[in-house]
Amino acid sequence: MSRIGYKCLTLLIIWLSSQSALASNTINSIRVWPSPDSTRVVFDLKEKPDFSYFMLKNPTRLVVDLEHANKIDTLPSIPQKHQIVTKLRYSKAKNSHSVRFVFELTGAVKPVVFALAPAGPYQHRLVVDLYDKSQTSAAAEIAHNNSVIKRQLDQERDIVIAIDAGHGGEDPGSIGPSGTYEKDITLQIAKRLERMIDNERGMISRMIRRGDYFVNLNTRTHRARQKKADFLVSIHADAFTSPQPHGASVWVLSLRRANSEIGKWLEDKEKHSELLGGAAGVIKDTANEKYLAQALLDMSMDHSMKTGFNVAQEMVYELKKVAKLHKKIPQAASFGVLKSPDIPSILVETGFISNPREERLLKSAHYQEQLAKAMFTSIKSYYLQNPPDDSLFAKLKNQYPTKHKVRPGESLSLLASRYGVSVSKLKKINQLESNTLFIGQELAIPQS
Template identity: 75%
Template sequence: MSRAVVKLFIYLMVITISLPLWAKNTINSVRVWPSPDSTRVVFDLNDKPDFSYFMLKNPSRLVVDLENTNELKILPGVPPKHQIVSKLRYSKPKNKQSVRLVFELNAAVKPVVFALAPTGPYKNRLVVDLYSKNKSTAVTSSTQIAAKNRQLSQERDIVIAIDAGHGGEDPGSIGPSGTYEKTVTLQIAKRLERMIDSEQGMISRMVRSGDYFVKLNTRTNRAREKKADFFVSIHADAFSSPGPNGASVWVLSLRRANSEVGKWIEDQEKHSELLGGAADVMKDAANEKYLAQALLDMSMDHSMKTGLSVAEVMVKELRKVAKLHKKDPQHASFSVLKSPDIPSILVETGFISNPREEKLLKSANHQERLAKAIFTAIKTYYLKNPPDDSLFAKLKSQYPTKHKVRPGESLSMLASRYGITVSKLKQVNKLSSNTLFIGQELDIPQS
């Protein structure tokens, strides 16, 4: 091989190796997602971003540098509804090959900046999450403000936390015609919100009220902050093929329950948050950990039983309006079901990957029927099992329980079972004798 050929070969090798260094990344688009207490900004790029960032004060700004990257000609404006970011702009870069982005901020924030690899419809992304350090910036929906202003003389509302799955940068599953799960779940959630807030003695609390992302591990925390009695998470299922269809209801698996209780026990702040005053009483006790374990076990047991009871009713209600994928409640380890102190269920409203069900899930009429089934199941359970300090408990005390007489039952037996006297039972039902008939329906007054 001649010297000239060798030199040419080496030159070509150097050029080939250097090409990636000369090639520039490109910002294809920028998407801004608002939420009540945070803002997410997503940069869509051709290649994996090489980035760094730092904060500046007076005024408060976040500066992000992207190495070896071209500018996007026009950056999006920031809508007035944003509580955190007032403006996104460029600034003088640290070198000719880089881009410097400046986030002008309205409040103190905690920035979280990270890259995401290509997945689904997205290419490479740089995500900038800005979390407000001042929780007072959180916005309350007009529906919730109206609900808060409802005054009950003594009895409180039963609080239902509604979690619309996915949101913002996370679209969830995507249907054959391009329908996003996050859109369907929020639409059904808002219908459920309206039904609950229209029911005297019940009130809703939305985990997310718009198209923004909420971390999975904070969704039940938000429900706890809102003092929720019950948590329902709404989703739409998907599969790799279009065949599977039908709705299903999921509750926490026993294995996950035991795991979560163990985590709470090891975290002093967590079980103090959960146990409230009981944690203060146990503070100096040598057996605090074991007492906390017992209390948490009881709390989790109650939550799981309540969740399963509601799920069983919900399956029956969903059967009236939709095809079922599973005829009984299913047990799983979903993150949103893990709270030991809040009874929780997850409802898969149908398979968005099935063309027929995708069309149904987009239908306002079908969404309304699904929301009605979810609402009816929750209401039915709490009418029978209301919290002692709730309006539902007062309403229940005003209406007698119905009992259908079965073979072998007598007035004395029923009086003993329900904790009332035989004379009271006869008086309420206007009975002139102690004789009962099979199938006879009796009113059982509250003891």
């Protein structure tokens, strides 16, 4: 072959290689995750995505361009339930080495588009989150109206417990040795807890997520606030790099994270009314607004942390009856789901899904029921002793004497402090001649 022939062949190979490289990012699949107020569409890709997007009106559409990618044979259909996207289709690409997707939408949405690096069972991903604000508002209103109706039927309001099943949808959480997803375990336990709470007169549950869909971590406490929750319990399953660690644990917010969150709330004055309610209207026009707001936030956070810790203590006591404990006392951490100053909250690690034995237990319906029962008993026990003033539990507490069964490490002074009564009053109502208590001894608790 002549020198010119070799040169032409070389140029052809280089050109073909460049064209192959330009279209090297294979789309392996496209998955759709609907939720009550949003839809998530995930593109599974061979390589890191190079993308851009923009919105169009009349009708409302989202256009996503993927560079150096090829089309796949079949695009997914969009589930009818919670429909925000009516159709996903191709359109004319902006150049020869890209592919253009068009999301046909039911109305105004807020798009959030971002790439995710490989993790767990997934390779590179392009995530398209579409949030429908009108549906979010409607769902919150329906939940509120249902709550009001039930409260009116009971004459006194129900204590509202928000249940947060960790992870969901595109976020599987930790994965057990046999392939069990944390997101599935947490939702199963959450639904059992939901049933127990809703069967208890004077209590009502509010699920943060009811199905296998993604809920942004930063919105979970906001959803609990929308549902007017008195308390939030977040359910998870732990994991480690080796299979040995095991046992359940209960977590509360750390003081460092609490102070950080108060600082954020103080800087965001638009959130004052959301958190402080009517008090925000009183302080907004004063020269000392920041100091008054900080005092109120400090008081609110202090109450939330104290309540969370007390419930966590109750829960550790109940969990050790049915599960091995990884930590025998409540632990403090900076978990984002615990950060709300106005909603007492705890996070329960139900066990190590990375431990083969505990993975099998966590998949068991019987064990899930035991865990849910322990959570329910501890939350109910706390609110029977410390009910909100306007709740049915408060009305029942005033009608019937309060009882407490003595546990290891408890003393008269500790119980007097917990229930807001004096040691002398405790001794008098229980006819005690000394300060000595016995494990399992049942005490009557006078009204404070």
